[in-house]
Amino acid sequence: MNYVIIGNGTAAVGTIEGIRAVDREGPITVISEEPYHVYGRPLISYLLLGKTTEEKMLQYRPADFYEKNGVKTLLGRRALKVDPTAKAVHLEDGASVPYDRLCICTGSRPFVPPMEGLDAVEDKTSFMTLDDAKHLDAMLGEHNDKRVLIIGAGLIGLKCAEGIYQRVRELTVIDLAPRILPNVLTEAPASILQKHIESKGVRFLLGDSVQRFAPHTAHLQSGGAVDFDVLVVAVGVRPNTELAAGAGCEVERGILTDARSATTVPDIYAAGDCTVSHDIAADTDRILAILPNAYMQGETAGRCMAGDDAVFDKAIPMNASGFMGLHMITAGSYDGETYLEQDEAHYKLLVTRDNRLVGFIMIGDVDRAGIYTSLIRDRVPLDSIDFDLIREKPQLMAFSRAERAKKLGGIHG
Amino acid sequence: MKRIYVNEKWCLGCHLCEYYCAFANSGKSSMVKALKDHKIAPRIRIEERDGISFAVNCRHCTDPLCVKGCISGALTIVDGAVQIDSDKCVGCYTCILSCPYGALSTSNEGAIQKCELCMKNAFGQPLCVQGCPNKAIVYEER
Numbered sequence: 314m315n316y317v318i319i320g321n322g323t324a325a326v327g328t329i330e331g332i333r334a335v336d337r338e339g340p341i342t343v344i345s346e347e348p349y350h351v352y353g354r355p356l357i358s359y360l361l362l363g364k365t366t367e368e369k370m371l372q373y374r375p376a377d378f379y380e381k382n383g384v385k386t387l388l389g390r391r392a393l394k395v396d397p398t399a400k401a402v403h404l405e406d407g408a409s410v411p412y413d414r415l416c417i418c419t420g421s422r423p424f425v426p427p428m429e430g431l432d433a434v435e436d437k438t439s440f441m442t443l444d445d446a447k448h449l450d451a452m453l454g455e456h457n458d459k460r461v462l463i464i465g466a467g468l469i470g471l472k473c474a475e476g477i478y479q480r481v482r483e484l485t486v487i488d489l490a491p492r493i494l495p496n497v498l499t500e501a502p503a504s505i506l507q508k509h510i511e512s513k514g515v516r517f518l519l520g521d522s523v524q525r526f527a528p529h530t531a532h533l534q535s536g537g538a539v540d541f542d543v544l545v546v547a548v549g550v551r552p553n554t555e556l557a558a559g560a561g562c563e564v565e566r567g568i569l570t571d572a573r574s575a576t577t578v579p580d581i582y583a584a585g586d587c588t589v590s591h592d593i594a595a596d597t598d599r600i601l602a603i604l605p606n607a608y609m610q611g612e613t614a615g616r617c618m619a620g621d622d623a624v625f626d627k628a629i630p631m632n633a634s635g636f637m638g639l640h641m642i643t644a645g646s647y648d649g650e651t652y653l654e655q656d657e658a659h660y661k662l663l664v665t666r667d668n669r670l671v672g673f674i675m676i677g678d679v680d681r682a683g684i685y686t687s688l689i690r691d692r693v694p695l696d697s698i699d700f701d702l703i704r705e706k707p708q709l710m711a712f713s714r715a716e717r718a719k720k721l722g723g724i725h726g
Numbered sequence: 727m728k729r730i731y732v733n734e735k736w737c738l739g740c741h742l743c744e745y746y747c748a749f750a751n752s753g754k755s756s757m758v759k760a761l762k763d764h765k766i767a768p769r770i771r772i773e774e775r776d777g778i779s780f781a782v783n784c785r786h787c788t789d790p791l792c793v794k795g796c797i798s799g800a801l802t803i804v805d806g807a808v809q810i811d812s813d814k815c816v817g818c819y820t821c822i823l824s825c826p827y828g829a830l831s832t833s834n835e836g837a838i839q840k841c842e843l844c845m846k847n848a849f850g851q852p853l854c855v856q857g858c859p860n861k862a863i864v865y866e867e868r
Contacts, residue, residue: 327794353797359816364836365798369814373799605795605824612794633823642823679819681828683791691826702775707828709782710773714734720827721732721780723868 314339316618317402317410319392319556320418321345322354323604324585324611326374328416331615331623333382339619341384342410344402348389349443350376355604357446361476370443395560397578414580414618417568418611419553421586421602425546430526437544440473449477452543458482462531462539464523465547466493468634473545474515475636485539487518487531497632497643502660502674509639552587552600565589567600572624574614582618584610590628594645594671594689601630627690633679642682645672645689652704663704668695670703681707727806728867730843730852732780737772737862739779744768746857747783747841750849767833769841770854770863781854781863783841784808784829792821792830792840800837807845812837 316332318325321343329341353373359365379386391405395415402410423439425431438448453459461481463470466488478484488495492503493510507517518539523531531539552567562576563569567589574582585607589598609625616623631644649666659677663670663685670688684707687693695703702711709717718724745761747768752760770783786808793801793808800814801821810830815837821830822838833839843865844852855865 353799355797355818356816359798359818364816365814369798372814373797604797605791605820608794631823633819635817635819640819642819644823679822680831681825682819682823683821683825683830684828686823687826708773709780709827710775710778714778717732717734717780721782721785722734723729723731 314619315411315413316341316416317412317414318343318416318418319345319395319402320420320585320587321347321349321351321386321388322418322420322585322607323351323373324418324420324607324614325416326351326378327608327611327613328418328582328584328615328618329382329384329611331612331617331621332619333615334612335616335619335621338383339413341382342387342412343379343384344387344390344392344404344410346389346391347442347444350374350388351378352443353604354442355472357440357443358472358476360443360446361450361473361480367443392556395556395581397560397581400580412580415582416574416611416614416618417557417562417576417581417583417587418585418607419556419587421550421552423546424549424551426548428523428526430528431546433528434526434544435528436542437546440469440545440547441550446476449473449543449545453477453480459542460540461485461543461545462487462541463545463547464488465545465549466490466517466519467496467547467549468494468632469550470545470547471510471636472634473547474510478513478515478637483516483541484514485516485518485541487521487523487533487539489520489522491520493517493519497630498641498674499647499662501655502641502662502676505660505676506636506639506641510636513637550586550602552602554587557581557583557587565598570610572613572626573617573622574610574625575617582614584614591626592629592646593627593692594629595648599630601628603631605631629686629689631686633682639676640679641674641676642679643672643674644682644686645670647672647674654704665695669693670695684708727786728843728865729786730783730841730855731864731866731868732782733862733864734778734780736860737779737781738860739772739774740859741772742857742859743770743781743854743863744772746853750844750847750853751839753847767831767839769831769839771831782827782829783854785827786841786843791824791826795820795824804845807843808840809842809846810838810840812839 748766754760
């Protein structure tokens with residue numbers, strides 16, 4: 314079996330490791346536009362923050378990862394078209410790569426809405442790739458003297474803010490939404506986090522947007538203006554679905570796949586940020602552009618490509634993020650009955666629906682949050698555990714003795 | 727592979743496993759030097775309530791969600807054991823979000839910490855198990 318993977322991020326790593334768990338022999342080829350050895354994409358903010366280095370980032374998998382896994386890499390080369398009849402990937406440079414099974418792991422790209430005057434802004438970047446981070450690093454320079462404007466108060470914008478806040482003279486984040494992290498947090502926890510980030514010197518302009526740009530000024534819808542030296546556009550991302558669509562795969566906002574990560578075209582699989590997932594917490598189909606999800610989908614694709622019968626049907630939105638020393642862990646859906654615990658330093662919201670935990674938000678104390686995540690992922694009926702104990706804190710004491718014997722005692726069945 | 731298993735009914739709730747763990751991973755030559763006047767941050771923890779107690783540490787899953795979700799590649803499987811490279815860890819806590827047992831914890835150094843079966847310290851074998859007075863935790867192949 315001859316395997317080809319387009320893309321070289323986490324979904325591709327999952328695919329490689331999934332294939333190799335089943336098939337040690339079949340050749341694998343990875344085609345990627347980015348010229349780098351695979352790196353953990355969310356590390357770019359930590360790179361700017363100084364918590365990691367480029368060298369360490371590139372050790373997301375060891376230097377001999379491709380070699381050990383029998384992977385041939387075509388890096389810095391762009392796939393142009395997938396021909397599902399001839400079963401080949403055509404590259405921009407004219408080469409063509411045949412496949413028996415293909416996995417599309419093309420990820421997403423920054424969405425830059427049309428904004429008047431944006432072309433005239435010279436020092437600007439998105440914040441998705443190692444090259445973006447290097448570009449931003451170069452624009453900031455060494456003197457902590459730049460005024461930076463970030464458009465977008467989502468995870469990408471705020472992680473960027475965390476990465477650079479100690480290296481700038483002024484940092485402003487603007488978002489059309491009335492609160493920060495609108496896709497991740499509800500109002501009250503967003504406000505707690507916002508106050509914390511503001512206390513580190515970051516200014517927020519919420520419920521506002523840029524009407525037009527002059528080279529160093531953003532004129533706002535509200536009438537105000539923000540002067541800046543460097544602009545970061547972090548409005549959102551769009552899945553890279555063109556190759557899949559061109560191959561005849563069914564595509565909505567992202568590439569459609571089943572629980573085996575197979576697309577609607579035979580022998581073509583897809584994984585990661587370019588796909589639509591089924592979110593079991595909200596029971597809806599949506600794009601879950603998060604790293605663990607990309608790995609799981611990729612691993613499942615890889616196993617199935619190699620003939621195994623794997624499924625990944627436990628996708629939920631989830632995020633662990635720290636912002637300037639304050640940690641936040643969230644998962645699932647916030648639609649249901651709520652249980653809130655809050656004091657000055659901590660915030661915890663549990664959400665239940667139909668005898669299941671479907672979501673939670675923890676800020677500050679995030680200890681053992683994964684026990685909550687597992688209740689969502691495994692759809693554990695709440696009447697089978699001690700819910701009072703689970704409300705108090707994540708603990709295995711809330712499970713029955715028999716369940717604990719399975720979890721801790723290695724007793725199966 | 728040998729793993730640590732918990733026999734809940736034998737647990738006395740004495741917390742000695744926590745102290746042995748803290749000592750084993752302290753790099754100090756004696757328990758007194760490791761523990762006296764220190765607030766310990768062990769990688770094994772006792773849960774206790776109403777006369778029930780048991781120890782919880784990393785299960786060294788064969789299919790570990792923490793490793794799969796790790797954004798930096800700091801968590802890996804080495805000879806069947808899940809290990810953490812604290813130099814690569816950026817402290818994002820995705821593993822804390824992922825682990826169904828609550829077995830990884832934060833540390834003062836920013837990186838997360840977890841049980842590594844004492845494979846990387848001077849003891850080479852889980853010291854918590856050796857220190858348990860009632861065989862409530864055992865290290866064996868099952």
